[in-house]
Amino acid sequence: MELLAVIIGIGIKSIIFIIGMFLLAAYLTLVERKFAGHVQQRPGPLHVGFHGLLQPIADALKVLTKEDIVPNFVDKYLFYLASLMAFVPAIMILAVIPFGEPITIFGYEVKPYISDVNVGLILALAFGSISIYGVIFAGWASNSKYPMIGGLRKAAVLIGYEVALGFALVGPIMLAGTFSLREIVEAQQGFFGAFIWYQPLAFVVFLFSILAETGRTPFDVQEAEAELVAGYNTEYSGMKFGLFPLAEWYIATFVLSAMAVILFFGGWNGPHIFGAVSPYIWFMLKLFLVFMFLLWVHWTLPRYRVDQITEIAWKVMLPLTFLNIFITAGIIIIKG
Amino acid sequence: MPWIKKEKAEKLKEHFPSIKINQYKDNISVEIEKEKLKEFLSFLKENPEYQFKMFIDFSCVDYPLSNPRFQGVYILYSPQYKERIIIKTWATNEELPTITDLWKGAKWAEREAYDMFGIKFQGHENLVRMFMWENYPYYPLRKDFPKEGIKNTYLPSLNEPENSYPSHDYDPYHTAIPTLQDLEVTQKTRMPEKKAQIVLNWGPLHPGTHGTIWFIFDLEGETVKNCEIILGQLHRGIEKLSEDITYTQVIPYTDRMDYISAICSNVAYVNAVEKLLDVPVPEKAKWIRTMLCELQRINSHLLWLGTFALDLGALTIFLYTFREREKIMDIIEGIAGIRLNSTYMRIGGVRMDLPQGAIDVIKHFIKDFPSKLKEYEDILTKNRIWLRRNIGLGIITEEDVYSYGITGVVARGSGVPYDIRFTDPTDAYDKVDFEIPLGTQGDCYDRYLVRMEEMRQSLEIVKQCIEKLEKLKDDKYLATDNPYVLPTLEETFNSIEAMVKDFNLRIYGEQAPEGEIYSSGENPRGELGFYIINKGEGKPYRLRIRSGAFYNLQIFPELIIGRTVADAVVLLGSLDPVVGETDR
Numbered sequence: 037m038e039l040l041a042v043i044i045g046i047g048i049k050s051i052i053f054i055i056g057m058f059l060l061a062a063y064l065t066l067v068e069r070k071f072a073g074h075v076q077q078r079p080g081p082l083h084v085g086f087h088g089l090l091q092p093i094a095d096a097l098k099v100l101t102k103e104d105i106v107p108n109f110v111d112k113y114l115f116y117l118a119s120l121m122a123f124v125p126a127i128m129i130l131a132v133i134p135f136g137e138p139i140t141i142f143g144y145e146v147k148p149y150i151s152d153v154n155v156g157l158i159l160a161l162a163f164g165s166i167s168i169y170g171v172i173f174a175g176w177a178s179n180s181k182y183p184m185i186g187g188l189r190k191a192a193v194l195i196g197y198e199v200a201l202g203f204a205l206v207g208p209i210m211l212a213g214t215f216s217l218r219e220i221v222e223a224q225q226g227f228f229g230a231f232i233w234y235q236p237l238a239f240v241v242f243l244f245s246i247l248a249e250t251g252r253t254p255f256d257v258q259e260a261e262a263e264l265v266a267g268y269n270t271e272y273s274g275m276k277f278g279l280f281p282l283a284e285w286y287i288a289t290f291v292l293s294a295m296a297v298i299l300f301f302g303g304w305n306g307p308h309i310f311g312a313v314s315p316y317i318w319f320m321l322k323l324f325l326v327f328m329f330l331l332w333v334h335w336t337l338p339r340y341r342v343d344q345i346t347e348i349a350w351k352v353m354l355p356l357t358f359l360n361i362f363i364t365a366g367i368i369i370i371k372g
Numbered sequence: 373m374p375w376i377k378k379e380k381a382e383k384l385k386e387h388f389p390s391i392k393i394n395q396y397k398d399n400i401s402v403e404i405e406k407e408k409l410k411e412f413l414s415f416l417k418e419n420p421e422y423q424f425k426m427f428i429d430f431s432c433v434d435y436p437l438s439n440p441r442f443q444g445v446y447i448l449y450s451p452q453y454k455e456r457i458i459i460k461t462w463a464t465n466e467e468l469p470t471i472t473d474l475w476k477g478a479k480w481a482e483r484e485a486y487d488m489f490g491i492k493f494q495g496h497e498n499l500v501r502m503f504m505w506e507n508y509p510y511y512p513l514r515k516d517f518p519k520e521g522i523k524n525t526y527l528p529s530l531n532e533p534e535n536s537y538p539s540h541d542y543d544p545y546h547t548a549i550p551t552l553q554d555l556e557v558t559q560k561t562r563m564p565e566k567k568a569q570i571v572l573n574w575g576p577l578h579p580g581t582h583g584t585i586w587f588i589f590d591l592e593g594e595t596v597k598n599c600e601i602i603l604g605q606l607h608r609g610i611e612k613l614s615e616d617i618t619y620t621q622v623i624p625y626t627d628r629m630d631y632i633s634a635i636c637s638n639v640a641y642v643n644a645v646e647k648l649l650d651v652p653v654p655e656k657a658k659w660i661r662t663m664l665c666e667l668q669r670i671n672s673h674l675l676w677l678g679t680f681a682l683d684l685g686a687l688t689i690f691l692y693t694f695r696e697r698e699k700i701m702d703i704i705e706g707i708a709g710i711r712l713n714s715t716y717m718r719i720g721g722v723r724m725d726l727p728q729g730a731i732d733v734i735k736h737f738i739k740d741f742p743s744k745l746k747e748y749e750d751i752l753t754k755n756r757i758w759l760r761r762n763i764g765l766g767i768i769t770e771e772d773v774y775s776y777g778i779t780g781v782v783a784r785g786s787g788v789p790y791d792i793r794f795t796d797p798t799d800a801y802d803k804v805d806f807e808i809p810l811g812t813q814g815d816c817y818d819r820y821l822v823r824m825e826e827m828r829q830s831l832e833i834v835k836q837c838i839e840k841l842e843k844l845k846d847d848k849y850l851a852t853d854n855p856y857v858l859p860t861l862e863e864t865f866n867s868i869e870a871m872v873k874d875f876n877l878r879i880y881g882e883q884a885p886e887g888e889i890y891s892s893g894e895n896p897r898g899e900l901g902f903y904i905i906n907k908g909e910g911k912p913y914r915l916r917i918r919s920g921a922f923y924n925l926q927i928f929p930e931l932i933i934g935r936t937v938a939d940a941v942v943l944l945g946s947l948d949p950v951v952g953e954t955d956r
Contacts, residue, residue, distance in 0.1 A: 076691040181572050185594065185937070253685045254757050263580055263683075263941050338757050339685030341938040342594070 049150050053130050061286040062092035068285070068331055075335045104274035107178075114177035119276040122170025123283040125163045129291045132156035134218045136304045136315040148316070149218070156217040157209065160295060161202060164249065167283065168194045171258065171268050174280070178271040186267030189342045190258035193248050196349030197255075201245035203357035207231075207238040207364045208299045217295075221303030230302040237360040239300045241353050243329075246292045248345065251284050252334040257342040293326040294319075301326075374796040376400050376422075376455040383421075388412055396887045397647060401445075401458035409461045410469050416448060416457070417474060424448035424457060426790070427475035427777040429890075429901060429918040430482065432463070432489045436515045440464040442491055445903065446471070447890055447918070451774065451788065454795050458890060463491050470495040477777035480926050488513035488611075498564070503604030503955060505550040505558040512612055519616070559588065563600040568592035572937070576605045580683060580941045583951030585925075587940070594936040599929040603922075606955040614915045618881030619645050620719060620858060622915065627713035629917065630953040633672040633896045635664045635704070637953075638717035640893025643798045644902035645719050648889040649856045649882055653799075656847035657721035662800040663837035664707065664716065665893075666830040667734070670741075671700040672896035673823045673830075677748060680820070680945040684761055689751060696744050699737055706730055719882070720857030721850030731838055738835055745827060753824070762817035766931045766943040769814060777923040780898030782947055785822045786814030792894035804836045816946035856882040881910020897921040897950060917956050921949040 066081065066088060073080025081088025106115060134149035153159060168191065175187015208231045209215060212223035224230050232239050248255040259267030269280045297303060297319060306318030340348070375398045384391060384402065391412070392403040404412050416424040426449040433443045442463040449456050461468070468485075470493040471478045482493045483502040490511040493499055500506065510517055550558075563571075567590050574580070574587035581587065584605035590598035610629060614622040626641040627634040639661050646653060653661075678693035701711050707730050708714035708723070716723050752758045768778065768786045783790045791808050793801040809825035811818030852859050852870075858877055859870035886908050892901030898920015907913040924947050932940050 072687075076688050077695060078691065181570055185572075189594075253687075256685060257938070263937050265579060335688050336751070337686060338681060338752075338755065338761065340757055341761060341936065343936070344760055 046150060050131070053150060054127060057127055057130060057287060057290075060290065061282055062096055064286040064290060064327070065095065065282075066092050067327075071328065071331050072335050075332075099275050099278040102274040104276060107180075107271050109179045110271060111177040111179060114173045115271075116276070118170050118173035118177055119272065119279045120170070121173055122167050123279040123287075125166040125170070126283040126288045126291065128163045129160045129288075129295075131163075132159050132217060133291060133294050133298070134221065134303070135294075135319055139312070152216060152218045155215045157205060157215045157220070160217075160291075161198075161205070164201075164288070164292075165194075165198055167288065168198075170280075170283075174272070175268040178268070180271055182264045182266075182270045183268045186258045186264045186270070189264075190251065190268060192342060193255060193257060193345050193349070196346045197245045197248040197353070200241055200349055200353035200357055201249070203354065203361065204238040204241040204245065205299065206357070207235040207360050210361070210364050210368060211235070217298050217303075221298055221305065224302035224305060226305070229305070230300060232300040235300065235360065235364070237356055237363075239296075241357050241360075242296060242299070244348075244353060246289065246296065246330060247333060248349070249292060250289045250330070252289070252330060254333070254337045254339045255345055256334075256339055257345060289327060289330055290323070293323050293330065296326050297322040374449075374454055374456050376450075376453075376457045380421075380455075381457070387415060397889060399456075399458060399889055401460055401888075403460045406461050406464055406468065409459075410471065410474075413446065413448075413459065413471055413474055416459075422450060423452040424450045424455075426451055426774040427477040428456065428899070429777070429903065429916070430471075430478055430485065431903060431916040431918075432485045432491055432513075433905060433914045433916075434489060434513065434515050440466075442466060442489055444468050444485070444491070445916070447901070447903070449790075451790065456890070466490060467492045467494060469493070472496060475777065476772075476775045477923055477926060480922065487511070490514065498562075500561045501558075501604075503607040505554045505604070506561050507554050507557060508550070512609055517612070519612075558602065562602050563588050563590065563598065566590055566598075568597040574937075574940070576602075580944070582679060582944065582949065585949070585951055585954070589932075589937065589940070591937070594938070596932050596935060596937065596940065599932050599940075601925065601928060603925075603951075603955055606951045608956065610956045611915055611917060614912055616911060618878070618911050619649070619856075620877070620882070622912070623717060623719075624713065624715045627715050628952060629919070629956055630895060630897060630900070630921070630950045631712060632675055632950050633668045634713050635661075635668040635708075635716060636672075636893060636895045637900055638715065639665050639799065640891070640895065640900040641902050642717040642719055643893060644889055644891035644904055645882075647891050648887055648904055648906055649719065649884045651720045651854050651856050652851055654721055654848045654851050656841070656844040657849050657851075658800045659837050659840050659844060660722050660726060660849065661717065662804065663734070663834050663841065664704070665799070666833045666837070667700050667703060669830045669896045670827050670834075671697055671704075673827050674700070676823060676896075676945075676948050680942075680948075681752065683941040683945045684758070686752070686758075689748060692744070692748065696741060699740075703730070703733055703737065706733065718850060718858060720852070720854055721848070723850075725849045726841065731841060734834065734838060738831060738838070741831060742828070745824070749824060753821075759817065761942055762820060762946075763815055764813075765816045765935070765939055766946060767813060767815045768927060768931070772927060776927045778898070778927060780895065780920045780924065781819055781822050781826065782898065782924045784808060785811035785819035785946075787811055790899075792892050792899055796892065798891075798893060800837065800840070803840075804833045806830075806833050816942055819946045856884060883908055883910045892918065895920055895953075897948060897953060898924050900953070919953045919956060921947075921951075922954040922956075925949040925954055 070080040081091040084091045084094045131150045132153060134152060136148040138147045171190045172187045175183045208220060211231055211234060212220040214220060251258055269277055301322045304315035304319040308314045310317045378395055378400060381393050381400050381402060388408060390405060394401045416422050428447040428449050430446050433445060435441060440462045444461050444463055446459040447456060468491055470482060480502060482496055483499060485491050486493060486499055487501040487504055488511060570591045572589040572591050574589055576584045576586040586602035586605060588600045589596050610625045614625060623638060623641065626637040630637050674693040674697040678690040681689035704714055705711045706727060708716035770786055770788055773783045773786050773788045779790055787810050789808055789810060794808060806829045809822045811822050850860060851857050852863060859874050863870040864874045884906055886906060888905040890901060890903045892899045900920055901918030903916035904912050905914040928947060931943055
């Protein structure tokens with residue numbers, strides 16, 4: 037009976053998280069478009085609702101009602117699977133991301149996360165890696181040259197940055213002594229407790245890896261529109277097409293920004309100035325700032341060439357993470 | 373004067389006694405028989421007294437009544453002595469020897485001559501059509517080309533049912549249209565053998581090609597092993613069209629060649645015609661032309677910068693440059709009445725006087741623009757990603773420049789001080805003070821820097837023009853007393869003489885005495901030259917357009933082999949072709 041209650045509880049929570057994530061992702065598109073608009077000295081969406089507030093809904097309706105064209109020459113099974121493979125793992129990372137401390141509502145203890153497994157971080161990395169398959173499948177299944185090149189480029193980039201990302205996380209893990217994301221947050225108390233002060237190198241590598249993983253400039257080689265039309269999703273249309281940018285540019289970016297906040301900015305820790313909701317506000321504020329930083333980079337810089345990206349990954353980022361690990365380990369040993 | 377002196381040309385007779393030397397105005401042309409052509413050309417190229425190292429243009433002229441029928445016209449330039457020369461030869465048996473072993477730039481020009489006239493070039497490595505598809509049954513620039521269309525070939529219309537009466541008053545018939553098989557054959561002949569893994573069709577409609585160029589990349593992974601360019605998607609036959617219309621009527625066609633810098637093309641053409649017809653241009657019109665040319669150059673370079681950055685992934689610069697470009701567009705619209713294809717120039721001046729307030733607006737722009745230019749440079753010039761993408765890519769040596777006939781910014785990026793504004797100043801360019809920025813390496817980054825600096829220099833020129841134009845406020849802007857210049861609208865409606873003149877010029881054209889001229893202007897894309905043969909018919913007998921972008925693009929396959937597709941975008945962007953001009 038208790039097991040059933042837990043399953044129902046997790047089920048309800050998952051649905052809330054998924055629906056919430058969908059809505060959030062939809063509005064993140066608006067945030068990005070507004071942000072890009074103001075960076076480029078134009079107003080961005082303006083006419084649907086107040087300052088374009090209803091634009092994401094209009095876009096969603098448009099994408100959902102579009103004709104879904106599946107070309108004849110594609111591998112249909114993989115073609116359908118690919119868009120899901122890109123999308124589902126990205127949203128699955130949410131399962132291990134804690135958004136705050138447990139709170140008590142009407143006598144029940146509500147945890148603002150789905151599960152707090154003790155290997156949360158590794159699970160998040162694993163889910164992130166699965167979503168690469170979506171991109172590669174999309175490139176392969178399209179049976180077309182541009183998607184193929186786009187998919188292979190993305191694979192090359194991701195292999196490089198997954199490794200660097202993984203090693204970058206070792207530093208914070210060593211400091212916190214745990215893989216549980218909640219405990220990592222609890223290990224960073226106070227303003228100077230945040231790991232960014234102790235792990236600046238790891239943070240830089242992590243930030244670059246987010247940009248590479250989510251396909252934002254300067255690492256957006258997989259869909260470099262001037263070279264590859266739209267990269268791996270050239271043959272996609274309708275909602276199947278919509279899932280790729282939604283997963284990559286918004287959900288994955290959001291989730292990885294959340295990870296950055298948890299690992300380096302002390303998660304929901306902050307002065308209790310907003311009362312009971314203050315952890316959530318701090319968390320969302322930090323997350324929003326990281327997200328905005330990524331947008332800022334995206335809308336400013338030109339892009340690297342794919343071989344330069346992999347070169348940076350293997351020759352710069354990876355040695356930096358090793359250096360970081362050795363330094364961290366050394367300091368931990370010396371300090372005892 | 374950028375033409376060889378008559379005396380110096382006469383000296384050539386010592387080595388080649390059979391040549392004939394003609395002079396029209398300052399143009400010197402040398403006629404030589406076909407058998408001696410190669411020897412003569414290599415003599416001109418190698419001899420230290422002449423050193424005509426730079427290939428400018430090659431084209432043909434059709435004289436249906438003479439035998440042999442076709443004449444080849446070579447234009448060469450000597451960077452050492454800053455001289456041009458025209459060499460003519462008759463193509464007996466419709467054949468000419470290839471000169472691709474002397475100048476690589478002749479490769480496409482000879483293909484074009486083959487495409488348009490059907491002249492065979494002995495020894496050319498892959499003599500296929502340039503603009504038309506294979507199996508196209510005609511040679512369009514021959515005088516016996518069926519201009520009225522073929523009655524049994526129906527041009528399908530997208531919006532009219534097949535048997536209905538057409539809404540336009542011309543026939544729905546056309547010359548041949550290509551079938552899918554024709555295009556396949558075309559693609560096969562352009563790149564006969566496949567060397568590597570994938571053949572990637574990059575274009576004709578692709579966001580990275582800046583128009584409708586069709587690239588074929590033979591890829592090994594992402595490395596380009598072989599590359600071919602198929603042009604002609606935007607080929608409208610402007611050279612052919614202009615053979616049937618008066619000189620004034622050609623002006624709008626020049627707009628539509630390089631539509632990014634329409635005014636520069638206008639000015640280059642109008643200057644050539646004025647030289648041919650001996651039309652003096654009022655001082656004020658000269659200054660207006662110079663000013664507008666330079667504004668157009670800034671405009672064109674801004675568009676280039678925006679799209680170049682866009683190709684490299686920097687999306688924001690594109691909108692920043694368009695912000696400034698919009699201001700220039702508004703200025704041009706205010707002066708000419710039309711934004712893009714303004715047709716503002718007239719033979720003998722400009723169409724209208726500067727409107728009230730135009731100078732104030734331009735002054736404001738001059739004040740505002742340098743800070744904006746600094747903004748672009750802040751974002752890009754020292755950006756490490758920008759440097760890594762640009763430096764060392766697409767290095768064009770000085771030798772390449774001469775061999776391929778590369779002109780404009782691309783030549784100056786390689787350190788060759790070839791600028792028509794400087795070597796053959798038209799309009800008021802000899803009276804303004806400006807510098808020509810030169811590159812050192814000849815890579816994409818140098819071309820970027822040269823273009824950025826050129827915008828500054830153009831601004832300086834505009835400043836000087838403004839100062840001068842303020843003094844010339846009440847001068848004439850159109851030399852209407854000349855017999856070849858159309859009267860203004862006001863004159864036409866108020867005097868019967870002007871009306872008769874207007875009528876005559878519009879119906880019979882500018883019936884000047886026979887002559888031929890080559891004159892060029894410095895377009896933002898390179899040297900835009902017009903070689904016009906006038907037979908006194910009121911319309912050009914032959915109008916050859918020497919397009920800078922056409923010759924600049926030709927080096928692309930050589931530079932891209934061994935690089936990746938990602939480099940192709942950068943390289944193409946830095947060569948900056950406009951397909952309207954390459955295809956004409």
